[in-house]
Amino acid sequence: MDETQRYQIGRRTSWMNIIGNVLLTALKAVVGYIAGSTAMVADAFHSGSDILATTIVLHGLKISHQPPDEGHHYGHGKAESIVSKLIAILLVITALGIGLSAYNSLRDPALEPPNKIAVWTALISILFKEWMYRYTVGIGKKIKSQALIADAWHHRTDAFSSVAALIGISGAIYGYPILDPIAGIVVAAMIIKAAVSIYLEAIHQLMDTAPAxxxxxxxxxxxxxxxxxxxxxxxxxxxxxxxxxxxxxxxxxxxxxxxxxxxxxxxxxxxxxxxxxxxxxxxxxxxxxxxxxxxxxxxxxxxxxx
Incomplete structure (x- = not known):
C-alpha cells in the first residue's frame, strides 16, 4: 500500500467518524436535556469532543503524508504522534468538564430521576460507538496509523462512558437518583485513564523508540x-x-x-x-x-x- 492509498483510506474513515459523531452528539444532547439526565448530557459532551479529535486526526494525516522538504528532510511522519498527544490533552479537558458538571449535580439536594428515553439513547450510543471503535481501529492497524488508532480509542471510551451513563440513568429511574451524577464522575475517570495511555504512547513515538x-x-x-x-x-x-x-x-x-x-x-x-x-x-x-x-x-x- 503506497502513501496516497494510506492517506485516502484514513481520510475516508475520519469523515465517516465526523458525520457519525455529529448525529450522535445531537441525539444525546437533546435527549439528555429533555430527560433531565446529567450522565447523558456529560456523554453528549464526550461525543462532541470526538468531532474535534477526529478533525485534528484528519489534518494530522494530511500533514504526515506530505513529502520531505527543505525544512523536514525526513518527511512529516511524526505529525501523527503530535496529533495523538493533542487528542490525549483534549480528552483530559473533556473529562475535567464532565467531572465538574457531575460534581455540581451531586451537590444538588433536589435530584430528580431522568426520563426512560435516556436509557434507549444510551443503548444506541453503546452499540454505535463500539462499532465505530472496531471499524476505526481495524483501519488504523491496516494502514498503521497511530493517530487513527488513538481516535478509535476515543470511540471506545465513549462507548464505556455510555455504559456508565446507562447504569447511572437506570439506577436513578429505579429510585437512586444519586447514581446519575456518580456515573458522570465515573465517565470522567475512564476518559482520563484512556488519555494517559494515548499520551504515553505518543511520547514513546516522539522519543524515537526502537521497534520490537x-x-x-x-x-x-x-x-x-x-x-x-x-x-x-x-x-x-x-x-x-x-x-x-x-x-x-x-x-x-x-x-x-x-x-x-x-x-x-x-x-x-x-x-x-x-x-x-x-x-x-x-x-x-x-x-x-x-x-x-x-x-x-x-x-x-x-x-x-x-
Whole structure:
C-alpha cells in the first residue's frame, strides 16, 4: 500500500467518524436535556469532543503524508504522534468538564430521576460507538496509523462512558437518583485513564523508540544473508510515524574494492526493505572485516593470507 492509498483510506474513515459523531452528539444532547439526565448530557459532551479529535486526526494525516522538504528532510511522519498527544490533552479537558458538571449535580439536594428515553439513547450510543471503535481501529492497524488508532480509542471510551451513563440513568429511574451524577464522575475517570495511555504512547513515538526486538533481529539476520556480508554491527532503528528508519554497520572483505563494498551494502538495504514490513529507509556504513571480527565471521581467503 503506497502513501496516497494510506492517506485516502484514513481520510475516508475520519469523515465517516465526523458525520457519525455529529448525529450522535445531537441525539444525546437533546435527549439528555429533555430527560433531565446529567450522565447523558456529560456523554453528549464526550461525543462532541470526538468531532474535534477526529478533525485534528484528519489534518494530522494530511500533514504526515506530505513529502520531505527543505525544512523536514525526513518527511512529516511524526505529525501523527503530535496529533495523538493533542487528542490525549483534549480528552483530559473533556473529562475535567464532565467531572465538574457531575460534581455540581451531586451537590444538588433536589435530584430528580431522568426520563426512560435516556436509557434507549444510551443503548444506541453503546452499540454505535463500539462499532465505530472496531471499524476505526481495524483501519488504523491496516494502514498503521497511530493517530487513527488513538481516535478509535476515543470511540471506545465513549462507548464505556455510555455504559456508565446507562447504569447511572437506570439506577436513578429505579429510585437512586444519586447514581446519575456518580456515573458522570465515573465517565470522567475512564476518559482520563484512556488519555494517559494515548499520551504515553505518543511520547514513546516522539522519543524515537526502537521497534520490537524481533524486528531488530530480523533486520540483522536479513542483512547477514547477503553473500559477502561477514558481520553486522550497531543496528539501530526508530519509529517514524507508521514507518521505521534503520542505521547499521556491515563488515566485508577488506581487500574488495569500494565499488564492491557499496554493491554489498545496496544488496543488504534492498533485501531489508523487501523483507521487513514498515522499513522506509536503511543507512549502511561499510567497514572492513577487522582482526577483532576474525573469529566472529567467515574471513575470506585474501584476509587469511594477509
Amino acid at each position: 526486538k524481533e524486528v531488530m533481529e530480523d533486520i540483522k539476520q536479513t542483512s547477514l544473508s547477503v553473500d559477502g556480508v561477514r558481520s553486522v554491527h550497531d543496528v539501530k532503528a526508530r519509529k517514524y510515524g507508521a514507518e521505521i528508519l534503520v542505521d547499521m554497520k556491515i563488515c566485508v572483505d577488506p581487500l574488495i574494492t569500494v565499488e564492491e563494498g557499496h554493491h554489498l551494502a545496496g544488496q543488504a538495504k534492498h533485501l531489508v526493505l523487501e523483507k521487513i514490513p514498515d522499513v522506509k529507509d536503511v543507512l549502511i556504513h561499510v567497514n572492513p572485516c577487522s582482526e577483532k571480527d576474525y573469529e566472529k565471521c567467515n574471513p575470506c581467503e585474501h584476509y587469511k593470507k594477509g
